[in-house]
Amino acid sequence: MEESKNRIVQTSCQLCSGGCGLNLHVEEGRLVRVTAIKEHPVNEGRLCPKALAIPDLVYSQERIHHPLRRDGNSWRQISWEEAMDTIVQRLTRARADFGPEALAVAFGMSFLTQGIAGIDLIRRFTDVYGTPNVFSVDSMCYRSRLIGYILTAGKFFVADAENAKCIVLWGNNPDASCPPVAWRVRKALKQGAKLVVIDPRRIPIAEKADVYLQPRPGTDGALALAFMETLISEGLYDRDFVSRWAVGLEDLKTAAAGYSPEVAGGLAGVPADDIRRGARLFATTKPACIVQGTNTLDQQPAGVQNSRAMAILQALTGNLDAPGGFISPPRLPMRSLRLPFLVSAPPLGYDRFPLFYEVMGRTFGECQSMLLPDAILTGKPYPIKAMIVSASNPLLTWPESEKVRRALESLDFLVVMDMFMTETARLADIVLPAASFAERLNVVDMYRLVPGLPYVMLRPPAVRVGECRSDLDFWLELARWMGYEKQFPWRHLEEAFDYMLEPSGLSVAKLKQSPAGLYYGQTRFQGYEEKGFRTPSGKVELSAPSLGDRGQVPVHREPSESPLSNPDLAAQFPLVLTTGARQMAFLHSQFRQVARLRKLAAVAEAELSPETAAQCGIADGEIAMLETRRGQITVRARVGAAIKPGVVQMSHGWPEANVNLLTSLDPGDPVTGNPELKALLCRMKKVSC
Ligand SMILES: Nc1nc2c(c(=O)[nH]1)N[C@H]1C(S)=C(S)[C@@H](COP(=O)(O)OP(=O)(O)OC[C@H]3O[C@@H](n4cnc5c(=O)[nH]c(N)nc54)[C@H](O)[C@@H]3O)O[C@H]1N2
Numbered sequence: 001m002e003e004s005k006n007r008i009v010q011t012s013c014q015l016c017s018g019g020c021g022l023n024l025h026v027e028e029g030r031l032v033r034v035t036a037i038k039e040h041p042v043n044e045g046r047l048c049p050k051a052l053a054i055p056d057l058v059y060s061q062e063r064i065h066h067p068l069r070r071d072g073n074s075w076r077q078i079s080w081e082e083a084m085d086t087i088v089q090r091l092t093r094a095r096a097d098f099g100p101e102a103l104a105v106a107f108g109m110s111f112l113t114q115g116i117a118g119i120d121l122i123r124r125f126t127d128v129y130g131t132p133n134v135f136s137v138d139s140m141c142y143r144s145r146l147i148g149y150i151l152t153a154g155k156f157f158v159a160d161a162e163n164a165k166c167i168v169l170w171g172n173n174p175d176a177s178c179p180p181v182a183w184r185v186r187k188a189l190k191q192g193a194k195l196v197v198i199d200p201r202r203i204p205i206a207e208k209a210d211v212y213l214q215p216r217p218g219t220d221g222a223l224a225l226a227f228m229e230t231l232i233s234e235g236l237y238d239r240d241f242v243s244r245w246a247v248g249l250e251d252l253k254t255a256a257a258g259y260s261p262e263v264a265g266g267l268a269g270v271p272a273d274d275i276r277r278g279a280r281l282f283a284t285t286k287p288a289c290i291v292q293g294t295n296t297l298d299q300q301p302a303g304v305q306n307s308r309a310m311a312i313l314q315a316l317t318g319n320l321d322a323p324g325g326f327i328s329p330p331r332l333p334m335r336s337l338r339l340p341f342l343v344s345a346p347p348l349g350y351d352r353f354p355l356f357y358e359v360m361g362r363t364f365g366e367c368q369s370m371l372l373p374d375a376i377l378t379g380k381p382y383p384i385k386a387m388i389v390s391a392s393n394p395l396l397t398w399p400e401s402e403k404v405r406r407a408l409e410s411l412d413f414l415v416v417m418d419m420f421m422t423e424t425a426r427l428a429d430i431v432l433p434a435a436s437f438a439e440r441l442n443v444v445d446m447y448r449l450v451p452g453l454p455y456v457m458l459r460p461p462a463v464r465v466g467e468c469r470s471d472l473d474f475w476l477e478l479a480r481w482m483g484y485e486k487q488f489p490w491r492h493l494e495e496a497f498d499y500m501l502e503p504s505g506l507s508v509a510k511l512k513q514s515p516a517g518l519y520y521g522q523t524r525f526q527g528y529e530e531k532g533f534r535t536p537s538g539k540v541e542l543s544a545p546s547l548g549d550r551g552q553v554p555v556h557r558e559p560s561e562s563p564l565s566n567p568d569l570a571a572q573f574p575l576v577l578t579t580g581a582r583q584m585a586f587l588h589s590q591f592r593q594v595a596r597l598r599k600l601a602a603v604a605e606a607e608l609s610p611e612t613a614a615q616c617g618i619a620d621g622e623i624a625m626l627e628t629r630r631g632q633i634t635v636r637a638r639v640g641a642a643i644k645p646g647v648v649q650m651s652h653g654w655p656e657a658n659v660n661l662l663t664s665l666d667p668g669d670p671v672t673g674n675p676e677l678k679a680l681l682c683r684m685k686k687v688s689c
């Protein structure tokens with residue numbers, strides 16, 4: 001690492017998916033301050049409160065600085081050598097005793113956002129070891145959308161809010177979950193764009209909405225079909241685009257015909273006229289885009305179909321592959337590090353959810369995580385005995401925490417690499433101290449996804465803390481310790497990055513010359529005019545034969561727990577629970593130890609309306625019990641008019657009030673196995689002291 005006394009290191013923030021350009025001010029080897037890079041295209045000089053707290057996070061008293069080994073009920077500090085040696089011995093033994101499938105690896109969002117090479121290094125490692133069992137959070141987030149868009153139009157799309165004249169925020173509150181998107185939405189609004197908000201909570205930006213729909217959680221499929229019905233029956237769709245570039249209109253018409261705004265409005269608890277107004281505004285204002293929640297529509301029983309519906313609405317209005325609509329920035333050309341032919345066992349759930357693994361010849365790496373706890377507990381289809389968790393806290397972030405706990409406790413060997421002693425780390429045999437993003441080298445190309453820019457940037461190490469190491473260094477090093485030098489010939493990470501980057505013409509050295517990042521390409525529009533869409537028909541598939549008997553046209557599926565699907569349960573648990581609305585101050589279970597962020601949200605709260613609170617006998621600020629048929633937690637009630645009556649919202653990530661004690665791992669979506677986290681049945685009552 002270059003060491004001069006006072007310097008500014010330009011980097012890309014990793015505290016949410018935004019990737020803002022940051023100046024890390026380093027004095028005497030210590031990170032003292034963070035400012036924004038003015039010319040960075042993502043944030044253009046802006047920052048959010050989390051970025052200002054980076055020094056507090058990096059130097060938190062609670063950071064783990066050294067590898068730790070469980071010693072009965074306490075922890076013993078060990079050297080990296082001892083940690084690596086132990087891991088190698090235990091992985092070698094697991095493989096010999098139970099076969100290579102006995103190893104599982106799981107990584108979280110803070111691994112996914114590290115940039116290029118991370119997932120590839122893990123996958124190369126597990127390929128050589130011989131296990132297919134690599135898990136990530138995309139079983140709950142993102143994959144259903146990816147598959148939904150690909151099935152419909154052959155590729156992934158990003159909403160180009162900045163250039164839209166009409167924006168539909170559909171289950172998305174970017175002010176909390178992705179400020180760079182919020183900045184773009186607000187810029188478009190200032191330029192006169194129209195806004196439709198569809199959210200059971202009247203989120204702050206809804207004050208600016210031309211149409212606000214407040215649905216019962218889990219009814220988005222019905223609303224989307226009602227939008228389609230309005231477009232089709234009122235002749236508001238783009239006939240030219242649809243006749244040239246879409247197949248399956250007749251099937252779609254039939255499906256949508258069952259969901260007039262009256263029918264859908266009845267299901268969702270939304271006035272039919274408001275649905276019509278929203279649909280008309282979206283269809284008649286061009287260009288328009290739906291900015292859908294990153295996981296809101298995924299975590300419902302028709303997750304894939306919901307995302308198909310979003311892509312179909314874009315197609316019906318001719319807003320696909322068009323500025324201000326859905327756009328598809330190019331990928332950075334890169335070499336993959338995968339060696340999948342070395343793995344023989346099928347991944348978990350391959351037979352049950354084949355489309356989760358492969359769609360139209362395109363394969364996806366990580367397995368369906370929701371099946372892992374049962375597989376560990378039952379030993380079926382094969383024993384899973386050892387696990388490495390990198391940058392994830394499944395004990396708080398995966399559904400059904402009690403089962404996840406039992407599963408992790410029953411492993412022979414668990415390694416957790418984290419910056420903090422999390423609930424998950426506490427179950428480990430070995431805990432490894434992870435470097436924060438300010439302490440390690442990465443190459444970041446995720447701007448293509450948020451906010452849709454073909455941009456790449458180096459994330460250089462600025463400071464060093466204790467013996468903390470970069471996750472990628474750990475995986476590279478572990479490969480060497482396992483004796484995989486032949487397949488991992490790179491002496492250090494920079495060489496691995498260069499190997500991957502070669503097809504792009506870039507290298508770490510070249511990226512160092514542009515410390516604020518650079519564009520690697522240009523987004524092209526209407527690419528289908530030349531090549532068609534990458535679907536079997538070459539067109540947008542309003543009805544998708546690739547879905548086979550899983551339902552080829554979008555459908556509404558009631559949540560498995562809802563007043564309509566399960567009235568008996570609703571008699572006992574009369575409220576609808578939606579979980580996981582993002583809080584600006586936190587990233588899932590992270591940052592609760594940072595005092596200045598904790599000031600923004602001091603305690604865990606469940607949101608409910610004054611009507612609902614009165615029915616439950618709860619007043620604002622009182623401690624209440626929130627309960628589903630799976631368990632109960634105590635939490636402070638936040639009573640406010642913003643949320644739909646009959647609905648409770650509880651964010652995840654609070655150790656003292658873990659909402660995932662109330663959720664289920666059961667696969668919700670029949671295509672991908674995504675769990676249902678957005679619409680469950682619950683009840684709430686006051687806790688008497
Ligand atoms: N009920 C409910 N549950 C949900 C959701 C919901 O909406 N409702 N949303 C789900 C979604 S979409 C997601 S993506 C998941 C997220 O699930 P996770 O990714 O498991 O969530 P985090 O709490 O961010 O856990 C990340 C961990 O990595 C650590 N960490 C941070 N940076 C680094 C690093 O650089 N290296 C290493 N090794 N560790 C690091 C942090 O300290 C933290 O413990 O949660 C899901 N859980």
Ligand SMILES: Nc1nc2c(c(=O)[nH]1)N[C@H]1C(S)=C(S)[C@@H](COP(=O)(O)OP(=O)(O)OC[C@H]3O[C@@H](n4cnc5c(=O)[nH]c(N)nc54)[C@H](O)[C@@H]3O)O[C@H]1N2
Nearest residue numbers: 171172173177217218293294295296578581582586587588
């Ligand atoms: N600060 C912060 N930012 C984050 C994260 C974080 O933990 N903290 N996590 C990151 C990750 S991994 C992800 S996946 C994204 C998540 O990003 P999103 O999924 O977009 O989550 P939110 O922006 O909170 O928006 C969810 C909104 O959906 C509403 N909602 C709940 N249920 C329903 C429903 O059934 N239908 C409809 N229409 N709306 C519903 C909620 O009230 C809420 O306002 O955020 C990312 N950014």
Ligand code: SF4
Nearest residue numbers: 013016018019020048
């Ligand atoms: S918006 Fe996200 S990426 Fe940008 S500074 Fe805040 S936490 Fe970092």
Ligand SMILES: [Mo]
Nearest residue numbers: 109137141295
């Ligand atoms: Mo996510």
